[in-house]
Amino acid sequence: MGWFRIEHMFESSGVGAAQRLRAAIAARTQAEIDEAVAIADLAAENAWPEDAQFDVVGSRPIRIGADGTALVDEFLPLEVAALKGISVAAATWLIRDVVNLKARHPHLWFQTTKGHIPVFRACQLAVEVARYDLSLDQARALDAELAPKIATLPWARVLRLARGLITIIATDKVTALAEQARTQRYVRKHPTDDPTVAYVEARVDTADAIFFDAAVDRIADILGTQGDLDPKEIRRAKAVGILATPARAQLLLTEAISDPPSSLSSSKGPKIRATDQRLLPKATVYVHVAEETLLTGRGTARVEGVGAIPAAMLKLLLGNTRVRLTPVIQPFATHAVDSYEIPARIRNQVILRDRTEVFPHSARPARNKDLDHTKPFVAGKPNQTRANNLGPLTRKAHRAKTHGHWHLHQPAPGIFHWHSPAGNQYRTGPNGTTHHGHNPNHTPYDQAQWQHDQDEPPPKPPPTG
Secondary structure: OHHHHHHHHHHHOOOOHHHHHHHHHHHHHHHHHHHHHHHHHHHHHOEEOOOOOOOOOOOOEEOOOOOOOOEEEOOHHHHHHHHHOOOHHHHHHHHHHHHHHHHHOHHHHHHHHOOOOOHHHHHHHHHHHHOOOOOHHHHHHHHHHHOOOOOOOOHHHHHHHHHHHHHHHOHHHHHHHHHHHHOOOEEEEEEOOOOOOEEEEEEOOHHHHHHHHHHHHHHHHHHHHOOOOOOHHHHHHHHHHHHOOHHHHHHHHHHHHOOOOOOOOOOOOOOOOOOOHHHOOOOOOOEEEOHHHHHHOOOEEEEOOOEEEEHHHHHHHHOOOOOOOOOOOOOOOOOEEOOOOOOHHHHHHHHHHHOEOOOOOOOOEOOOOEEEEOOOOOOOOOOOEEHHHEEEEOHHHHHHHHHOOOEEEEEEOOEEEEEOOOOEEEEEEOOEEEEEEEOOOOOOOOHHHHHHHHHOOOOOOOOOO
């Protein structure tokens, strides 16, 4: 009944649906904070001293959390499980995450209790950190590094940033986990609901996965040039079958690179050997490395589509392959063209500058997204296609800006101001998203903020994340 009374009160006062949604989100956020704080207090009330003496037949202390957390009574999870109506195992995990947060991540805990980060997100990060078995000091060092950025970055970027920092703080533990992961490689075939098709599942070296994918793509393209009219995904599936018969795959690749086309058994012209490097698939791997890491060999390398790894582990990706270095692209250089089409150099410039979609809170990688003209392109006007008038967007966000009454401005390269149809204002940039309140009048931010963004020097992307 209470819910209906609140709903009626909102409706009678003329409060809009978007505002009611904000109020509901705030209420739920506060309830989750209150629950997490209560669990932390309950754990403190049931804590045991480190040198506690206990009876073998009575209750005993256990350490649910990681290094730096207190011992608690072994029956505490039962209390929480009964109160929440969840399993004892789930209650144990919840207590573990909360005590880890409070003891090992004080900055994250503070921001969580202030409502800047959802509780479940903070717990997710605590689980990710615990996976690397960081000591208390290492966990707190990570917490201090993340603190200034964690409230504004989209969550997928926070996790990537955390993993990158862990590769610096605990390189040996990251390397040990990687070696352990490589002992769990496999390839399996699974049936489907139709006997004519099957699933193939594999856990392999990342380098092998990249080059296998490139080989599948290459053969699928060759099939297309030979007249196969099936969609690309079906041709890729056919390519896996061709790779299952290596002689056929090599012949197909040989014919594709021969000029004029020839076969392995042809007596005309030079015979192509299996070792010919032209038979190898071409795969482009983007590796972001700080200058200091290049000079010292220590630090983090961020590989697009893979994640952050210690620089010393790059050999696992590149050690046995042909490597071609391309020049560093300056993300904030000024290049402009008059055409609507976007040249490759400007596209790469924008992708490396923004790295992710520029819609609020998005963590989708910028590569392969639409590059939208922030100010709509008008035929005949010069220099409209330039980096500071472009930003990567998914198709839906692109359509929302074009047809859905979302307003967008880019006062400085890589800084985007959004205004939603409901009047919500957001600022997105290299440090994530900040909510600039509610303004129903589709006007830009206040002039001081606008001028600050225009005068702001080009932001440097963080070395990890």
